[in-house]
Amino acid sequence: MHSSAPNLRRSVPLGAALLLTAALASPLAAQQVVQGAPGETIRTAGGMVVSEHPEASRAGAEVLAAGGNAVDAAIATGFALAVTHPSAGNIGGGGFMVIRFPDGATTALDFREKAPARAHPEMFVGADGEYSSEIHHRSHLAVGVPGTVAGFDKAHRLYGSMNWERLVYPSVVLAEDGFVLSERLAGSIARFVERTPYEATIQAYSRDGVPYAAGDTLRQWDLAGSMRRIMLNRSAGFYEGETARLIAEEMRRGGGIIDEGDLLAYRARERAPIQGEYRGYQVISMPPPSSGGVAMVEMLEILEGYDIEALGHNTSRSVHLMAEAMRRAYRDRAVYLADPDYVDVPVHRLTSEEHAATRRATIDRTRASVSTPADVEMGYESLETTHYSVVDADGLAVSVTYTLEAGYGSGIVVPGAGFLLNNEMGDFNGRPGLTNESGLIGTEPNLARPGQRMLSSMTPTILAQGDRLVAVIGSPGGRTIINTVLQLVLNIVDHRMGFPEAVEAGRIHHQWLPDRIRAEEGALSGSTVQALENMGHTLSVGGSQGLAHSILVDPLTGDRVGTPDARNPDAGAAGHR
Template identity: 50%
Template sequence: MVFPRHLFSTTLSVLLAIVWLSTSLSAGSIPERFSSCAVVTQSELASQVGRDVMRDGGNAIDAAVASAFAMAVTHPAAGNIGGGGFLVYRAADGSTTTYDFREVAPRSATAEMWIDEDGKYDRDRHHSSALAVGVPGSVAGLHLAWSEHGKLPWKRLVEPAIQLADEGFEVTPGLAHSLAESHDRFKISQASLDQFTNNGELFAVGDRLVQKDLARSLERIALEGPAGFYEGKTADLIVEQMQAMGGLIDHEDLKAYRPVQRSPVTGTYRGHKIISMPPPSSGGVTLIQMLNILEHVNLREFGAGSANSLHWMAESMRLAYLDRARHLGDPDFVDDQPVELLISKPYAQEQHSKISPEQAGVSEIKQIQMLQESPETTHLSVVDGQRNAVALTTTLEYSYGSGIVVAGGGFLLNNEMGDFNPVEGVTTLTGQIGSQANLTAPGKRMLSSMTPTIVERDGELLMVTGSPGGRTIINTVLQTIINVIDHEMNAQDAVNYGRIHQQWLPDRIQYERNAFSPDTLNLLLERGHVLDQLGAQGSAQIIVVDPKNKELQTGVDHRRPGAAAAGF
């Protein structure tokens, strides 16, 4: 019997994930260390691109930009030029800023566009059609960050991605599995099938993925900057695709897109400074709120993975995610968000007093709930030799976004419009939310859970962290920080350790398989928690500055295949 190549690669990827889950959710791992600089991404090739940029004299921003473009080629499920994201930057002198290049709704979008002719919510229209494509922000956002902080020429940063697309690269087990798993979604357009199948067959491990049209699009970006994407030939190709498939984006939408530089949201946790992304990311506000609540309990004394620690973390998640759903949205449209209240210490004291040490709280649908987001995002962390640091999280929303490849352009378009709340006033247990702050409107950015974050200790850089995972992102980032600060784990242990997730509704704790002892789980059940086992949560890529010798420890998350660190 001949075992088909694509089935072998798919089976191998699944087996590797099972082996990882059964062996890695514990302490005792040795992190890779670099004395000067480091970059950690979901793609080994992209990490190497970032390292080479810094070796050639580039800084953390240069490396992040180059790695991000490389991931648009090597990690197409989430790396992108047709999506968006957030970047948090801390310079070596301690100054900080953020770049918001989240997608925006086209000018003709309306809050009622997700309702069908019978007055019912149409989920396919909201998530799986050309109507779900928001105006992309990645190219403009990366260029803005580079224009203010980069050292190397723009063209130099895009060239490695051009070469990878033009000459191709070997398909890894993880990519072969990912492409096979998403094959049906590529049937949405012939351009998608042409790009992500090997002459009509599934790609197998070792095959070469060549993306000539994407290389030409990247060349226009390299030569013209954002104008090479939002105007001219590439813009024409996007608009033609939208018109052919019933999408809304037109030339004026593309030309009008602007990234936004915003002040970070900041807080403190046990003397450490937390620097994270403000709205329209909900990540920074929710993260700081949870840390403020947990500051009132001794997690170190409880111990990592203990029932007490998990109970307090879950209850802080419950309360913070409720506030996230109630209040947060695009600050350019929602001007009454109580951000300062939500991240304040007095409010955390009030929230802490609502938590019973021995009994799980109760979530009620009338109070509102989270909208489900796709877990297919990607994060990269960079620290250079001067200790400039970048935390960058990008996404297409679903894995491979809308599944729509722009014919002649070679890149995928997002389906981020699915992150808007679909129907005002309607909240359901299945994940629909009806609060007004995140309803669709022309030019509006949809709320996100992406949480790129940087941590300081005594005024010096300590940690760069972030993760994919949709609605679980904030809680994954929370736990990497707690593992480093409270439990004094090294970077790799902090990434490997088991994770939980609570998001108000559904009212349950999700926990990773094999991560916690049966006794611990039983103690949580006795406190009234509902438990739900899952496979793996997130894929955090972190860097920690060793306080003793100032070396860079890298935490590479292998929950998803392909991640790697590079540096020197």
């Protein structure tokens, strides 16, 4: 346990779930919940949950209203998303949780997936002796040992306050009774089913191959069984017994290498968060094996040397400096960052003022730098992840980002278990020395090794100022995650935006290679694009970036302002009075 974290351990009895189920749904808690329409920003004086799906946010808010704390609500929300947000919500993947306690103490939970015991750096090479993207990203060998259930179990044992069964039960009900599909989600699932080759996946997400339509109810009975085993037996209900057997059988059937021993050996880790200071604000984020906290704090340290507020929001001068800071931090990310249990990561140096000063000194305020493949190449990282934010009435704040990697992960539903497996092994470098013009990377620190956790860009973050909680933020978006969260911090601190303005403001991205600025449609004016091109930047304009479902604490009233990112009109906020 992190040394500065208070002792909130609880002894949680097991085996009473069948007696508890009648009392688990609290009418009083349901009456106290305040829920906005999809996409609506809401304000409450009590606790708040903002997530990708209204049903998941409501599950967390009802836990808060029933007396649970923010960690309890985060667990309930995460399990509910495993039912209602199949493209990224999961029990077959992994992720990260950052916690700030009301007294200002902090900690972080690492439940990133791990490589199985038989993993090795050359495992993504085909029969022809060449690297295979298909094996790396779209096969049973792409599946890492899942971490989500172990992570939630550890978070609850350390810091939860409510019975475990109460937190998992809403997901059991959602899976058994079903939930109504929106047009957006029905279309996404239909496109997924159309391209999957796996029969168990087709059966889980269609009616014998006939796609669901908007307004249909999706029921997932096999998933309900898996959730019920987790409810009754905590993490042992996933890493041992029936569920573990079903996972291992599917691995053997598909040529994967995860077995019962890999599942039994998995452990989540508690780690000290990355902490930086930016213009008097504390930035609390995830440490390695996430690259998010390190890279973001490095960029903030660089940018602190400039008057970003005076330069203006998304002007050519401010975007130029942001892009140059991003360029340098992403290069450092590729060279140095990996699982700290396997690699000596120079975290303190990379996040230091001295390092930022040396990087800042290489920036020309009037001219773009040049990135070349000779320096380092950036590997593929999927945009499909999900983030959610939780604050309770006492000010306990939890920021969670978790994922299956690609949308719907590997696409493999475990037969009889009803959940999708991740393809997170794709976040390891493809092969030693593999660096080419297409963006592959083969640097040593992030190669696949037995038990190693793959590098991630997930950046669950909490912003504070002195004793005051300011915001809980984060985003999905693959490698764009770090820059999305960076811009939320800049919007709040430098540009003095409230919510939803700070969440909805247009975003940009630069990741060293490819050497270009990507800007959301409408984020930059035509004159700004022209000015940046005149400075030597290459720009790509279009699309959207991130889904930053966030909570701001009003500095005047203390109200929680919950803002689902409007880039997903289905997302929802829920709080309690």
